[in-house]
Amino acid sequence: MNRKGPRLGEPASLWRMRLVPIASVMVASALPLMLPLIANSPVLPPLGLLLFLCWQLLRTEMWPVWIGLPLGLWDDLFSGAPIGTAVALWTFASLAIHYVEQRIYWRGFYHDWAIGAGLVAAIQALAALITHPQADAVRVLSLVVPQIVLSALLVPLFLRLTGMFDNFRLKRR
Incomplete structure (x- = not known):
């Protein structure tokens, strides 16, 4: 049987x-x-x-709440932060997004941007404080502020990139 293209109703690759x-x-x-x-x-x-965060905001139902554990551990291995920092903070972010998902039924682009930027700011600030517990908190946070601002401004770009990955993920054959 020689067919061209995907058949109607054919699911995407598992x-x-x-x-x-x-x-x-x-x-x-x-x-x-x-x-x-x-x-x-x-x-x-x-x-x-x-x-x-963008995958969680785009497809909240796709991952279980505990997905922050293995992905956070992977990030801890590459970021140089103490093991368990991203594990705890990413799991906290996942719980926060699931909580917001239950409270806000109709979210738009600006809601997702605000949620993503707020979580990025909170996670980066807490990670910096956890990584440098002996240092002055004001000095540590002042070093992280440019990174937080850049991350908050990049949330829409990453939402778009995640949408492109999602289209590829759902494409049939």
Whole structure:
């Protein structure tokens, strides 16, 4: 039987449905190590966290609440933060997004941007305080503010990128 293109009603590839979201977050978490950038303070946004939050905002029902545990552990291995920092904070973010999902029935673009930016700011600030417990909190947070601002401004771009990944994930053959 020689057919051209996908048949009507044919489901998308199960491997692609499951692998694309997880692989995209894992690659985004490891990507900053591959870039040749040397800096005294954090300048690159946490790409894995941004993609994780955008997947959660776009497809809340796709992942269980505990998905922050393995993906956060993967991010901890590449970020240099103490093991368990991203595990706890990403799980907290997942719980927060599921809570907001139950409270706000009709979310728009600006809601998702505000939720994503707020969670990125909170997670980065808490991660910086956890990573440097002996340092002055005001000084540590002042070092992280440019990274937080850049991350908050990049949330719409990552929402768009996540949408493109989702279209690829759901495409038939």
